[in-house]
Amino acid sequence: MRWELDWLENRARLTPNKNAVILEDNNMKWTYRELNNRSSSVAGWLKSQGVKKGDRVALLSPNDISYFDLLFACGKIGAIFVPLNWRLSAHELYEILLDCTPGLLGIHQNFENMFTSLETATPQSFFVGGDYYERIVNEKNEFSYSENMSEHDPLAIIYTGGTTGKPKGVVLSHQSIQWNAINTILSWNLSEEDVTINYMPMFHTGGLNALSLPLLMVGGTVVIADQYTGQKVVQSIQQYNCTIILLVPTMYHLLIQTEEFQRSNFPSMKIFLSGAAPCPLPVYESFQKKGLAFKEGYGLTEAGPNNFFIHHEDAEVKRGSVGKPMLFNAIKLVKEDGQEAKVNEVGELLIKGKHSFSHYWNNKLATLETKKEGWIHTGDLAKKDEEGFHYIVGRKKDMIITGGENVYPLEIEHWLAGHPAVDEVAVIGLPEEKWGELVVAFIVPKHSYLIEEEELIEYCEKKLGRYKIPKKFIQLQELPKTHVGKIDKKKLKEFSKQN
Structure with a gap:
């Protein structure tokens, strides 16, 4: 299975001198030959440290070349790569390490202060990002492929954010990661001419699997970036002649407000992609006014994360749609009664394909609840129109039932986001004795402008049914975000309970 699983070595043979990875911070570049040599050296070093097939190797680092070094090195020897969310507390990271029990933990020198609180959770730790680590990757450390490696063997464990409970370790096999890349390349028409800059955290599936690995497989170039600002992304897109980029809605929210965005025509860009959360419609409008191709996608750590394709011309007409299923995955919408949803009916989104996750690490019950007969039950609600274009309605757990009526927060959020004085908005349901749940909107006004509640109600009445109009508007200076920029x-x- 060596030739099938170690596709980086094959890519390095095909395009050895092509730039594979560039660091935005210092403009360092690595060709495919150099990237493969680095990961091969790390693979040999891991073997010398006693790492065997099935052992976990964890990494705590900002976006850095070491993610690719260790991921591909683990792939060569059958080990399992575990990227860690550096935005978590030391206690949360410690709990994750106890769960996945890595034999080795790499810590970037920028996080040296975390070393003492985490070193007892793993037998051996080492620093990346400095001279010691560079000596490892530049030495000719020999390794041998495991003869019994299979495409079904685990390659990575990516822990979910944990906003709804204890983080779960999503196990992705070689097959999962390879087929997500193949599906993405063919469905999105990626080529070796494409260049992306990655501001998404590389401990997240969006940072690794959405664009980075598909582009490396096809022979494109990935620019690794770390600190995001709206001004900086415009400059880097122009500097590196980027053709495609994936950002989350909060990043786009910052980007479209900059003078740099307004001035630039982005001549090299083919498409701007939005993911991780539904994108507010005003973002669409900003790109459409400039004549720039913009669309959004849908995915999750357990599936892909790429599952849909929509042409940017269709995205302009069908705003908010994620499109149709890609070449090599199937989609099904299922209602509460178990029947498939018809056109314009809402149902839970189910996904099947070779890109799907294997199981949750040390969590058989959660696996059985999520993956049934090969179908991943995403917990997201969606509908499709007469032409087969899909729309994400919201999270199943976020749906509000008020007075017996189903209310989907995303519909209200999209409408309120179009108010000229509203900067950001989030809608939730809170328990209420009479109606069951109360529709509550959290608003961030533009320029600290306090919006009268009567004005917001009148605005909602133009589009929304009475039962959908929030009964309460809470205005904040900012909305809390998760580590990937979701509200x-x-x-x-929790804030509502305290106030």
């Missing part, structure tokens, strides 16, 4: 509705509910 943290769990914290909003």
Whole structure:
């Protein structure tokens, strides 16, 4: 299975001198030959440290070349790569390490202060990002492929954010990661001419699997970036002649407000992608006014994360749609009664394909609840129109039932986001004795402008049914966000209980 699983070595043979990875911070570049040599050296070093097939190797680091070094090194020897969310507390990281029990933990020198609190959770730790680590990757450390490696063997464990409970370790096999890349390349028409800059955290599936690995497989170039600002992304897109980029809605929210965005025509860009959360419609409008191709996608750590394709011209007409299923995955919408949803009916989104996760690490019950007969039950609600274009309605757990009526927060959020004085908005349901749940909107006004509640109600009445109009508007200076930029509705509910 060596030739099938170690596709980086094959890519390095095909395009050895092509730039594979560039660091935005210092403009360092690595060709495919150099990237493969680094990961091969790390693979040999891991073997010398006693790492065997099935052992976990964890990494705590900002976006860095070491993610690719260790992921591909683990793939060569059958080990399992575990990227850690550096935005978690030391206690949360410690709990994750106790769960996955890595034999080795790499810590970037920028996080040296975390070393003492985490070193007892793993037998051996080492620093990345400095001279010691560079000596490892530049030495000719020999290794041998495991003869009994299979495409079904685990390659990575990515822990979910944990906003709804204890983080779960999503086990992704070689097959999962390879087929997500193949599906993405063919469905999205990626080529070796494509260049992306990655501001998404590489401990997250969006940072690794959405664009980075598909582009490396096809022979494109990935620019690794760390600190995001709206001004900086415009400059880097122009500097590196980027053709495609994936950002989350909060990043786009910051980007479209900059003078740099307004001035630039982005001549090299083919498409701007939005993911991780539904994108507010005003973002669409900002790109459409400039004549720039923009669309959004849908995915989750357990599936892909790439599952849909929509042409940017269709995205302009069908705003908010994530499109149709890609070449090599199937989609099904299922209602509460178990029947498939018809056109324009809402149902839970189910996904099947070779890109799906294997199981949750040390959590058989959660696996059985999520993956049934090969179908991943996403917990997200969606509908499709007469032409087969899909729309994400919201999280199943976020749906509000008030007075017996189903209310989908995303519909209200999209409408309120179009108010000229509203900067950001989030809608949740809170328990209420009479109606069951109360529709509550959290608003961040533009320029600290206090919006009268009567104005917001009148605005809602133009589009929304009475039962959908929030009964309460709470204005904040900012909305809480998760580590990938999603609005943290769990914290909003906690805030509501305290006030």
